[in-house]
Amino acid sequence: MTKIISIVTPVHGPGVRFITDAYRSIDAQELPDGWSWEWCVQEDGDGVDAAVQLPSDDPRILVGSSRQGGPHVARTMAFARSTGQYVKSLDADDRLAPGVLARDIAVLTSRADVGWTTSRVLDLMEDGTTRAFEGDPEAGLLPRGSSYAFWEQHRRPQIHPATLCVRRPLLALLGGWMALPASGDTGLLLGLDALSHGWFSDEIGLLYRKHADQITTHPAHSAGSEWEARMSLIQEHAVALRAWSGIRNASDAPDLLQNH
Secondary structure (H helix, E strand, O other), rough: OOEEEEEEEEEEHHHHHHHHHHHHHHOOOOOOOOOEEEEEEEEOOOOOOOOOHOOOOOEEEEEOOOOOOOOHHHHHHHHHHHHOOEEOOOOOOOOOOOOOHHHHHHHHHHOOOOEEEEEEEEEEOOOOOOEOOOOOOEEEEEOHHHHHHHHHHOOOOOOOOHHEEEEEHHHHOOOOOOOOOOOHHHHHHHHHHHOOOEEEEEEEEEEEEOOOOOHHOOHHHHHHHHHHHHHHHHHHHHHHHHHHHOOOOOOHHOOOOOOO
């Protein structure tokens, strides 16, 4: 029986122009024997028309639509339609790097103690040049709690949450992405970090496109009352999960992460 890795992608009006590049980056992936991918594209609101930008003869592409709720609500709705035992995040304006899905699968199938993976990122500038994401950790195991420790000190994640690949039961336990106008993926990362070890690959896993229409360019993204509220809730969420997971025996973690 074929095993599935699900890629979940929210898309709104301005981002749909890049979605064919995202598809090409997925279609070029080489997976281990016995594996295939499905791509759950979620239109965030009416009038996005993502399907017309994508091949109509590829049954692995599953386009859905929901009321406008922002990228993290749409991403969670895509997760709700997915079937894979591992779930990979990809924004509509970004591109997967060659080999990343195979690397994610290799880690999660070989390490029962690891619940999620991330990868090195290059920013893709509008002129086609790339820039490195500064401050990556060492490759390998990310011990449970280490991502929160960095975030608490710097108020930003050390690893890029846009590269997350997560075991399905763990993602379901957290309810998907936090329903915030931005930073919902950071909230998910810190939730995952509270419950499980992660893994960082220093091979490039994502080209993160920089452009004028992305939500990170909004003035409220990194300052002001909205930012303060988002950061406060993300911290409260992470602290509560850390307290809850602290009463569990560490030996229970592999059972929590298995797919049933």
